Amino acid sequence: MEEYNAKEIESKWQNFWKEKDLHRAERDPEKKKYYVLEMFPYPSGKLHMGHMRVYSIGDVLARFLRMKGFNVLHPMGWDAFGMPAENAAIEHGVDPAEWTDTNVAIMKQQQDALGLSYDWKREVTTSHPDYYRWNQWLFLLFYRHGLAYKKKAPVNWCPSCQTVLANEQVVDGGCWRCGSEVSFKELEQWFLKITAYADRLLEDLEFLEGWPERVKIMQENWIGRSRGSDIVFTVKETGDELTVFTTRPDTLFGVTYMVLAPEHPLVEKLIAGKPQEKKIRNFIQQVRQESEIDRTSAETEKVGFFTGGHAINPANGEEVPILVGNYVLMSYGTGAVMGVPAHDQRDFLFATEYNLPIRVVINSPEKDLTGEPLQEAYEDPGILVNSEDFNGLSSEDAQKKITDWLFERGKGSHSVRYRLRDWLISRQRYWGTPIPIVYCTDCGAVAVPEEELPVLLPTGLNLTAYGQSPLITSDDFAYTKCPRCGKEARRETDTLDTFFCSSWYYMRYADPCQEKAPFYKEEVDYWLPVDQYIGGIEHAVLHLLYSRFFTKFLYDLNMVSALEPFQRLLAQGMVYKDGAKMSKSKGNVVTPDEIIEHYGADTGRLFILFAAPPEKDLDWNEQGVEGSYRFLRRVWRLFQQNRELFKNKEQGSERIRDQQFSGKEKDLLRDCHAAIKKVTIDIEERFNFNTAISAIMELVNATQVYLNEVSEKDRKDNRHLICEVLEVIVRLLAPFAPHICEEIWHRCGFGDSIHRQSWPSFDEKLLEVEETEIAIQINGRVRGRVFVPVDLSKDELLEEARLNEKVRPHLEDKEVLKVITVPGRLINIVVR
RNA sequence: GCGGGCGUGGCGGAAUCGGCAGACGCGCAGGACUUAGGAUCCUGUAGGGCAACCUGUAAGGGUUCAAAUCCCUUCGCCCGCACCA
Secondary structure (H helix, E strand, O other), X not given: OOOOOXXXXXXXXXXXXXXXXXXXXXXXXXXXXXXXXEOOOOOOOOOOHHHHHHHHHHHHHHHHHHHOOOEEEOOOEEOOOOHHHHHHHHHHOOOHHHHHHHHHHHHHHHHHHOOOOOOHHHOEEOOOHHHHHHHHHHHHHHHHOOOEEEEEEEEEEEOOOOEEEOHHHEEOOEEOOOOOEOEEEEEEEEEEOHHHXXXXXXXXXXXXXXXXXXXXXXXXXXXXXXXXXXXXXXXXOOOOEEEEEEOOHHHHHHOOEEEEOOOOHHHHHHHOOOOOHHHHHHXXXXXXXXXXXXXXXXXXXXXXXXXXXXXXXXOOOOEEEEEEEOOOOOOOOOOEEXXXXXXXXXXXXXXXXXXXXOOOOEEOOOOOOOOOOOOOOOOOOOEEOOOHHHOOOEHHHHHXXXXXXXXXXXXXXXXXXXXXXXXXXXXXXXXXXEOOEEEEOOOEEEEOOHHHOOOOOOOOOOOOOOOOOHHHHOHHHHEEEOOOOOOEEEEOOOXXXXXXXXXXHHHHOOOOOOOOOOOOHHHHHHHOOEEEEEEOHHHOXXXXXXXXXXXXXXXXXXXXXXXXXXXXXXXXXXXXEOOEEOOOOOXXXXXXXXXXXXXXXXXXXXXXXXXXXXXXXXXXXXXXXXXXXXXXXXXXXXXXXXXXXXXXXXXOOOOHHHOOOOHHHHHHHHHHHXXXXXXXXXXXXXXXXXXXXXXXXXXXXXXXXXXXXXXXXHHXXXXXXXXXXXXXXXXXXXXXXXXXXXXHHHHOOOOOOHHHOOOOOOOHHHHOOOEEEEEEEEOOXXXXXXXXXXXXXXXXHHHHHHHOOOOHHHHOOOOEEEEEEEOOOEEEEEEO
């Protein structure tokens, strides 16, 4: 018998699919579409197990849905701008474009070797001018709508990457890419006004039913909306207004001091000429030098200094001291807070430390707080006291009434604040999209006209310059004419954050070759939203938030009808080995290449899907891979041994479902339909590929057992049934192990491609059984089992139970109190 | 501190709506075939006990005829947020 030769089979069918252009997706309004997308990779040149996992998941879905009759879009492309290419250029003098394209070619070949069913005609590479020109076009669209702007601000600076980072890209105080500690720099930078969409980004999360809860919560936390009031105090000494944001306006009468952020503009004015001026300046200097992580850590000791100034409380006219403190952040709220030590634990500790007065203004309904000194702040809502006209109100009522009262006097308003900051999108790097802006001494910042796009990234630069954009060194690039007045002008030399590229690439797939626009609406409206998106959890508040923002912006401009880009999201788990993340330093790396070489792509795919459900972490286990390989060889032999049954048989030619079977044949047909049902539901509804595969294994086992048990004659007589079951097996397995199934399909004498066959359907009627095993419980413990007809009544079942010899001793001399039956499963007899 | 998730054999994992815990696979043990086996096939495999039976889903308690599943307490691990006013 011919052995299973994965290598030979796999390359053979990969070529076949390519020749037949089998995975091509065309817009067809008559057909129901399904868009399956895996996050596109950075072309590092090396495919790792994480890639293999995410692509295997996507490919199973794509192949399954095609068999289900959907018009499936399953594209792939390259997030090709970014630092590694530039670093390779700096270190080895290679051209970043060439380096990138070479890597793309290598990775594409590796993906093809996995048998992934991509429509390569829709391939997108973000570093190519035909893509990034539309980045520039979109940037200008944001710019024209006032959503892209430049401002000087303290920004996150990664000393190792030598560029600025957006807030989302700072993780635990370090750079998301390299982990280096991030510092602050005061720089003029480009921002996208994502905060203008904060409310919608937050509120529309509720529509994302197919998203994991934790990702939604992460975005919710990141946006960090809080409702409260802005309250205007007056600085006694200067007459300046000092606005604070608070979520507890009901505690306004309890304010005993104010604290400003060290960067607050009023600080300078207040301390000028005061004896403590020098001391405070030193303090501010010191705070500014601290890294963000130290600065915002809850463990950092709270330090404050009296500025010498006082603020007048608009509610009661009281004067309270104004301090400057290290724990107040200029970037949140107004950079100033009111101190209410009686009702905020942090303020309480601070006030105790600095001997500031503590005044109770909210009384607990349970316990009077106005007598004894407080041991800790009372933060819960309560009833107002010491608050003049507002005494007796509940916290909730007071919040509204006090703010309304302030509003009438021009001293406050209801307000909403966000933790979310605008997205910093400029980068001081070469390998990215040039920002299409020109600076003219007369006209200022001028947008490059649309017809002049793309602003091409210059080539042949000597990439050694650090700390500023290498584009500055290119005179040809940097010096230009003003598009408006024609005078000498300079180009913007920063490039766009690569997250800009990935915020809309899924729309470009819908219309990848379009030269007149990023995409045409009818194309993008047919395919979007992405029905199933698959990728790593690390993008929970990066790529996934930015993409939602882009989609909403383009929706507002009527460029796309989808309100949300990704209908369902699957965050796949990581691949571990020996309990640790695969890494070179640990020496526990297994590459897809090795697995393909040794076992074949089908084995690798099957194992990676079988070893764990997709959203859980997976432990790579060589023996587990062996098991998957063994299974495929068993399937191979099953078909080889029964090949002659398919002679002169056309697929599906015999209508075996109308035939009556009994005994073993009936059981086999039932097992077959049960497997179809389970595999279908597991893929379609539960995304539990591991249990889907185990169901296929069970069917293979049952078929083998049947074939072993029956005679040669029975086998011949039931040829059509056996063929039907075998056909079902190969169809069910096809999305998981596409090559071996294609080979088997053709060896059985069928034409076309297994992947163009329809997914088998199941017949509920065939799943019915006449007899089933029922567990007999006495007081909830299983004491025996009986085979009984399924339609047995409760009384008959009880009678069966009484007759059962294993059960009988447990019923002797007992009074039956209650009998519960679960049809088809069990009977529970409660006795005393 | 706040929020979310998880904890099941030697291992990966099943148990989908509160209804027979351990599907499927790995590993292990025994057997068959074989010159050979790291191929293949068959049998067994939660723990204890000769058995009847008992125990068992992180620990403890509760609800229920019935709990891995629901509720409470505790422990452990993972993730997110965290001086956000």
